[in-house]
Amino acid sequence: MRWSNYFxxxxxxxxxxxxxxxxxxxxxxxxxxxxxxxxxxxxxLGQRIALKVMQILxxxxxxxxxxxxxLPALHPAEIWQESxxxxxxxxxxFRLKDRKNTDMCLGMTHEEVFTAIARNEIRSYKQxxxxxxxxxxxxxxxxxxxxxxIRVRSFIMKDAYTxxxxxxxxxxxxxxxxxxxKKIFTxxxxxxxxxxxxxxxxxxxxxxxxxxxxxxxxxxxxxxxSCGYAANLEKATSRLTAMPDEAGLPAPEEFPTPxxxxxxxxxxxxxxxxASRQIKSLVYIATIGxxxxxxxxxxxxxxxxxxxxxxxxxxSTAVRPAxxxxxxxxxxxxxxxxxxxxxxxxxxxxxxDLRIIAxxxxxxxxxxxxxxxxxxxxxxxVEIERDIPVDSWHELRIVESGEGCPRCDGGVLExxxxxxxxxxxxxxxxxxDSMGATVLTQDGKQVPIVMGSxxxxxxxxxxxAVEQRHDEDGIIWPQSLAxxxxxxxxxxxxQDDLRQTGEKLYSDLERxxxxxxLDDRDERAGVKFKDADLIGIPYRITIGKKVAEGVVExxxxxxxxxxxxxxxxxxxxxxxxALAGS
RNA sequence: CGGGGCGUGGCUCAGCCUGGUAGAGCGCACGGUUCGGGACCGUGAGGUCGGAGGUUCGAAUCCUCUCGCCCCGACCA
Numbered sequence: 001m002r003w004s005n006y007f008x009x010x011x012x013x014x015x016x017x018x019x020x021x022x023x024x025x026x027x028x029x030x031x032x033x034x035x036x037x038x039x040x041x042x043x044x045l046g047q048r049i050a051l052k053v054m055q056i057l058x059x060x061x062x063x064x065x066x067x068x069x070x071l072p073a074l075h076p077a078e079i080w081q082e083s084x085x086x087x088x089x090x091x092x093x094f095r096l097k098d099r100k101n102t103d104m105c106l107g108m109t110h111e112e113v114f115t116a117i118a119r120n121e122i123r124s125y126k127q128x129x130x131x132x133x134x135x136x137x138x139x140x141x142x143x144x145x146x147x148x149x150i151r152v153r154s155f156i157m158k159d160a161y162t163x164x165x166x167x168x169x170x171x172x173x174x175x176x177x178x179x180x181x182k183k184i185f186t187x188x189x190x191x192x193x194x195x196x197x198x199x200x201x202x203x204x205x206x207x208x209x210x211x212x213x214x215x216x217x218x219x220x221x222x223x224x225x226s227c228g229y230a231a232n233l234e235k236a237t238s239r240l241t242a243m244p245d246e247a248g249l250p251a252p253e254e255f256p257t258p259x260x261x262x263x264x265x266x267x268x269x270x271x272x273x274x275a276s277r278q279i280k281s282l283v284y285i286a287t288i289g290x291x292x293x294x295x296x297x298x299x300x301x302x303x304x305x306x307x308x309x310x311x312x313x314x315x316s317t318a319v320r321p322a323x324x325x326x327x328x329x330x331x332x333x334x335x336x337x338x339x340x341x342x343x344x345x346x347x348x349x350x351x352x353d354l355r356i357i358a359x360x361x362x363x364x365x366x367x368x369x370x371x372x373x374x375x376x377x378x379x380x381x382v383e384i385e386r387d388i389p390v391d392s393w394h395e396l397r398i399v400e401s402g403e404g405c406p407r408c409d410g411g412v413l414e415x416x417x418x419x420x421x422x423x424x425x426x427x428x429x430x431x432x433d434s435m436g437a438t439v440l441t442q443d444g445k446q447v448p449i450v451m452g453s454x455x456x457x458x459x460x461x462x463x464x465a466v467e468q469r470h471d472e473d474g475i476i477w478p479q480s481l482a483x484x485x486x487x488x489x490x491x492x493x494x495q496d497d498l499r500q501t502g503e504k505l506y507s508d509l510e511r512x513x514x515x516x517x518l519d520d521r522d523e524r525a526g527v528k529f530k531d532a533d534l535i536g537i538p539y540r541i542t543i544g545k546k547v548a549e550g551v552v553e554x555x556x557x558x559x560x561x562x563x564x565x566x567x568x569x570x571x572x573x574x575x576x577x578a579l580a581g582s
Numbered sequence: 583c584g585g586g587g588c589g590u591g592g593c594u595c596a597g598c599c600u601g602g603u604a605g606a607g608c609g610c611a612c613g614g615u616u617c618g619g620g621a622c623c624g625u626g627a628g629g630u631c632g633g634a635g636g637u638u639c640g641a642a643u644c645c646u647c648u649c650g651c652c653c654c655g656a657c658c659a
Contacts, residue, residue: 011594012620016652090657091657092659109659142658144657218658455659525619526620527620530620531620544618545618
């Protein structure tokens with residue numbers, strides 16, 4: 001392409017609306033423009049980059065037997081009603097009605113459509129396994145779109161679905177996808193890690209998230225540098241050093257604590273206890289099976305509760321802290337004086353059924369201090385398993401950096417931010433059951449198809465690449481995603497020898513199969529250099545004064561170094577570099 | 583949805599507090615001088631000051647409502 005009439009609207013200054021690096025640079029480099037909140041247009045450079053990503057996705061999906069489909073983005077409500085998600089999903093789904101007043105929606109994912117195809121067409125185990133995928137637009141009415149392309153309402157996704165006769169088949173399909181994903185992100189030049197994640201409302205038994213480490217990410221990742229353990233904070237656990245407790249008292253003992261409202265208060269109160277020797281007691285209202293139920297959550301005094309973990313542990317669709325009035329009604333005290341001892345009796349007296357759930361770090365603890373369910377009073381000498389009727393134990397606390405790795409000895413956990421760039425799920429039979437997709441097995445039994453689903457966001461890959469690969473001058477694309485392999489910069493268009501050399505190299509490089517951008521604009525060299533750095537083309541051939549000696553410069557965007565190369569050698573050099581680079 | 587911020591030529595912003603009829607830099611067009619890291623000089627085009635209503639002799643400026651965008655939080659198949 002010739003830059004002089006190619007549309008690359010670069011910006012000299014950071015746009016006011018952009019906060020994160022990738023957003024600023026993608027706008028400044030003329031890759032994207034915003035249409036509305038969370039809605040972006042890909043400009044010619046952006047489309048070239050997206051096409052390169054999609055090509056990689058296709059190649060790796062095809063390599064594991066994937067078959068490319070193209071499904072509609074407009075769906076009838078009917079199939080979503082069948083799967084149960086028409087009601088399960090809230091405002092995040094774009095819903096509309098057609099002229100006949102039939103409910104429709106814009107697809108936010110395609111389990112339903114693919115399952116609908118499978119149930120109509122697949123009858124026998126002999127037709128399995130199937131690996132189906134598409135690269136297509138998705139619509140999600142995000143509560144808060146943000147950070148440029150990182151969280152948007154309309155985006156391109158590669159989504160794949162596998163169909164197997166049994167669990168073992170799914171395990172293999174899942175591993176195939178997992179390996180393909182590793183190759184994809186590696187080819188895209190993104191540093192990533194795979195973390196255990198909560199499946200959430202997607203359903204299914206197991207899911208892995210692919211995360212790109214970047215401060216612009218929205219998730220917190222816990223990882224162990226020693227053994228490679230990695231998990232989303234909502235799923236992560238840690239190993240805590242055991243706390244030696246003295247035997248304490250033969251029975252718990254109540255004592256007055258006037259004015260003590262918080263864990264901190266009790267630490268400094270004479271006769272109080274340090275935070276790690278206190279039991280923090282929180283009342284939550286959890287919706288379980290559609291009914292709100294009070295739950296008393298017990299945590300170590302210096303630990304924080306992770307609400308998602310609480311919800312997962314309870315099998316609850318929603319949890320919220322109880323209001324002060326609800327707490328008083330239930331336990332007869334204010335939030336600063338609650339405890340597990342005698343709590344069930346108090347609740348029963350108030351005609352309520354209280355469930356007690358405790359963080360596993362409290363297991364076996366003795367001589368603890370906690371609230372007495374009586375304002376301005378606490379209880380000491382509590383031996384939790386002796387004195388409190390805990391219904392169940394779970395990992396509920398927020399893991400913090402510096403804690404011990406749960407998988408290996410001696411590993412120390414780090415916590416950092418990451419961006420989700422891919423997510424793979426073992427769905428099992430959630431959709432095949434609800435939508436009736438079955439096959440006959442070899443022995444003539446009708447069984448639900450076992451499914452998996454696997455997604456990668458194209459714009460997320462682009463954002464992650466920019467987040468991880470940039471410097472103060474602009475983007476540094478990996479060769480695999482770069483909109484052009486090389487830019488030929490003619491430093492002065494008024495000099496015929498420079499122009500002719502540039503033109504010749506341009507056509508020679510294109511003939512060699514490279515994507516070439518010829519900067520033939522009537523601009524000063526400095527402007528061209530700045531723009532080339534900004535848009536991040538991996539190599540630049542600078543056509544300057546040394547042409548008289550038969551030499552041009554080859555500039556490496558990433559290394560920011562240039563070397564003189566004979567004009568006769570430069571095509572071979574760039575070709576070799578482009579093949580080798582990523 | 584809760585909290586905060588911002589809407590003024592294409593872009594980045596000033597002007598608003600204290601009302602008097604709109605400015606700068608960049609970009610753009612033309613002419614000239616320049617020509618290897620975002621040149622310089624001159625001339626010029628370009629703005630219903632997000633929108634509606636109100637107060638006032640007079641509103642970018644004050645008041646009310648509304649729309650949009652950004653950030654934090656909640657949420658996130």
